Amino acid sequence: MLERSHIQSTGFHNIGPVGARTGFEVRIRQPNYRSSRLSLIEGVDLVIDGVEYPAEQSRIRVGEREYSHAEMAEETVVRLYVGTFFTVIVPKVGGLAPGVHHVASSIRFRHPYFPPEFQPVFVRDARHATIILP
Amino acid sequence: MSAFKYGVSLYSYTEDLGTVMSLEDAFDHVAGTGSTGIEILGETSIPTYPEPTSAWLDNWFALLDRYQLEPTNMAAWVDTRITIGRNMSAEEGAAQIAQDLRLAHRLGFKFLRPKFGVIDGDLTPDPIWQPAVERNLDLAHQLGIVILPEIHSPTPIRHPVTDAYIAFIERTGTKNFGLMIDTGIFQDRPLNKWGGGETDEIRKAALSFLNGIKVPVEHLVDVIKYVPFIQAKFHHIDETLHDHHIPWDRIVPMLKKLGYAGYLSSEYEGARDPWVSIEQVRRQHALIRKLEAEYDAAHGGNIHA
Numbered sequence: 335m336l337e338r339s340h341i342q343s344t345g346f347h348n349i350g351p352v353g354a355r356t357g358f359e360v361r362i363r364q365p366n367y368r369s370s371r372l373s374l375i376e377g378v379d380l381v382i383d384g385v386e387y388p389a390e391q392s393r394i395r396v397g398e399r400e401y402s403h404a405e406m407a408e409e410t411v412v413r414l415y416v417g418t419f420f421t422v423i424v425p426k427v428g429g430l431a432p433g434v435h436h437v438a439s440s441i442r443f444r445h446p447y448f449p450p451e452f453q454p455v456f457v458r459d460a461r462h463a464t465i466i467l468p
Numbered sequence: 469m470s471a472f473k474y475g476v477s478l479y480s481y482t483e484d485l486g487t488v489m490s491l492e493d494a495f496d497h498v499a500g501t502g503s504t505g506i507e508i509l510g511e512t513s514i515p516t517y518p519e520p521t522s523a524w525l526d527n528w529f530a531l532l533d534r535y536q537l538e539p540t541n542m543a544a545w546v547d548t549r550i551t552i553g554r555n556m557s558a559e560e561g562a563a564q565i566a567q568d569l570r571l572a573h574r575l576g577f578k579f580l581r582p583k584f585g586v587i588d589g590d591l592t593p594d595p596i597w598q599p600a601v602e603r604n605l606d607l608a609h610q611l612g613i614v615i616l617p618e619i620h621s622p623t624p625i626r627h628p629v630t631d632a633y634i635a636f637i638e639r640t641g642t643k644n645f646g647l648m649i650d651t652g653i654f655q656d657r658p659l660n661k662w663g664g665g666e667t668d669e670i671r672k673a674a675l676s677f678l679n680g681i682k683v684p685v686e687h688l689v690d691v692i693k694y695v696p697f698i699q700a701k702f703h704h705i706d707e708t709l710h711d712h713h714i715p716w717d718r719i720v721p722m723l724k725k726l727g728y729a730g731y732l733s734s735e736y737e738g739a740r741d742p743w744v745s746i747e748q749v750r751r752q753h754a755l756i757r758k759l760e761a762e763y764d765a766a767h768g769g770n771i772h773a
Contacts, residue, residue, distance in 0.1 A: 338487050338742065367482040368543075369511040373551045410550050416512045417486025446549040446585030446594075 335417075340365045340459035341437050342419060347465060348429030355429030358382075358465070359395075360422045362439055364414040365457050372401065372409035376442035376454045378422050383435050387424045389442065395421040430465045437463045469769030470729035472760055474753060475505025475540050477699060478513055480736035481745050485512070488742050491527075495535045497746050501753045505540035506532075507699075507733045510571060512543075518567050520574075528575060540731050541579035541616070541648070541697055544568035548585030548594035556585075561600030565615070566607055573611040579697050580608075581616050581648055591623050598636060601645060608644035616648035616697055622677035624653055625687040637694060647694045650735070652701035655680035655713045659703055680713065685722040692726045703738040705751040709758065720759040724767075732756060 337343060345361025360380060364370070377389025390403045396412060400423065414420055422439075438460035444453045476498040481489055489497075491513065498506050511517045515524065532539065546564050548556045556564070565582055572580045582601075584593035601615060608615055623629050630647070637645055658679040688695075704712045734749045763769075 335487050335490075338483070363487075367479060367512060368509050368545070369517060371547060371550070374547060376552070407552055413511070413517070415515055415517070417515070444549070444552070446547045447545070447583050447591075449586060449589040449591065451589060 336363045336419060339363070339461050340441075340457070341439055341461050341463060343463055345419070345421060346435075346437065346463045348467065349423065350429065352468070355468070356427065357423060357425040358430045359424070360437060360439065360463075361419050362422060362441070363419050364416060365441065365459070366414075366443060367416065369413040369415040370443065372396070372406045372412050372414065374444045374446070375406060375414070376444055377403055377406070379440045379442070380422060380424060381438040381440075382430065387426075391425065393423040395423060429468070432465050432468050434462050434464050437461060469724075469764055469767065470727050472723070472729065472756070473505060473731045474501065474503045474757070475507055475731045475733040476501060476503050476749055477507035477509075477541075477543075477733050477735045479507075479509055479543070480734055480749050483740040484742060484745060492531060495531045495537065497749070499535040499537060501734075501750055503734075503753070504536070504538060505731050505733060506537040507541045507543070508539070508575075509543040510568060511545065514571075518571055520571075525574070532576070539572075539576040539578070540733055541581055541699075542568065542572040542575065542577040543581045543583065544572075546582050546584045546594075546597070546600065548596060555594065556596060558596040558599040558603075561594075561596040562603040565600055565604045569604060569607055569611055569613055569615075572613055577613065579614050579616050579648075581618055584617065590627075590629070591620075592629055593617070598632075601636070602640065605640060605642050605644050609642075613644065614696055615645045618648040618650045618699065619653060619691075620650040621652040621655065621681050624681055624683045625649075625691055630691065634691070634694060646696050647691055648697050648699060649688070649691075649695050650699045650701045651714055651719060652737070653681055653683040654685060654715055654719055655701075655703075656682045656715055657713050659713060685715070685718045688722055688726060692728060695728070696730050698723075698728070698730060698732050699735045700732040700752065700756065701735045701737060702748075702752055703736075705748060705755060707751075709751060709755045711752075711755060716755055716759055720756060721763050724760065724763045 342361040348355045348358050350356030380387040394401045441457045442454035584597045702714045736745045736748045
């Protein structure tokens with residue numbers, strides 16, 4: 335089963351060729367009490383060691399499929415289910431240094447049954463997580 | 469004397485389900501309260517919603533049989549503001565409800581709670597709710613399901629939203645649409661913890677309703693004939709069986725006096741630390757059963773164990 339923390343330990347790693355990393359990934363548990371159409375998630379903002387990585391620059395992977403921020407906004411059929419995770423893919427030349435990082439996530443949920451002035455709702459989490467390989 | 473039926477909504481186990489609790493664990497905990505009914509959230513409990521796999525269906529019916537539970541209500545959503553730029557049409561809303569009615573029927577449920585998107589701070593549902601539901605009244609009748617929007621804080625009983633639902637029932641004469649009371653409307657003391665989605669923005673902006681909208685239990689008299697199902701919302705019950713927010717000592721006698729004989733389906737919405745919800749649900753069942761037995765004893769009725 336998944337960790338209670340939204341940000342998962344496993345899945346936090348660099349991507350791209352060794353020596354020429356192109357970015358990193360963060361695995362996040364779907365934290366809402368019901369599944370959400372991707373169109374109801376306005377994005378996931380990350381802050382790693384104080385550096386902001388806004389949702390608009392990232393991609394999201396659900397299962398085998400990747401979505402840009404714009405593609406997510408129009409995806410009304412594919413859902414994120416309770417008890418599952420999704421992955422935020424962040425471009426960053428060189429990736430992150432091996433070691434322990436402070437990772438904060440803020441998911442922008444849009445709940446149509448909340449009054450318009452309370453949308454989106456920011457669901458936040460933060461923890462230490464470890465990059466093993468450069 | 470009429471007796472309550474007791475059930476549990478799996479919403480109570482939010483955050484535990486999928487991290488420290490499986491669906492079968494949840495069945496075990498619900499059955500362990502002595503409940504006869506189980507309530508699910510379709511999009512939450514069915515991993516491939518809206519189309520369960522045959523393996524999931526087999527497991528669902530096996531669990532119902534093993535734990536001797538009947539499906540009560542299935543919660544569903546009509547996500548009216550489906551994208552940033554577009555709202556659902558009435559046709560799309562009707563299709564969503566039809567899909568959920570058929571799914572609920574396949575799983576054995578008798579009630580469907582659609583939660584409609586809202587258009588303002590008064591929680592006025594998107595106007596498509598009425599044509600979307602009306603197009604499904606015949607289907608609901610064929611399937612033997614009652615569609616129940618919830619009367620949920622901050623919307624009280626005496627409110628235009630509730631009035632509109634009742635006007636719809638009266639106009640159509642339907643038996644397949646009613647009201648679900650969420651007992652959070654009776655909350656009369658402030659919340660300091662709120663399960664599922666509390667955020668700084670909500671707290672600041674907000675939501676004065678977290679202090680409780682304090683609907684008088686006497687207002688149930690106005691609507692009880694439209695209420696076949698109640699979600700027994702609560703937030704914290706201590707080890708002396710004192711509920712810190714919901715006045716069960718007034719709610720239970722009023723429901724008994726009104727002859728309510730439907731389900732009280734526990735909906736715990738408190739601290740989400742692991743496994744806390746299991747004990748909280750058990751305390752609520754102990755508390756409400758005690759109050760029911762006391763009422764029955766005082767009025768010469770049966771004592772329900």
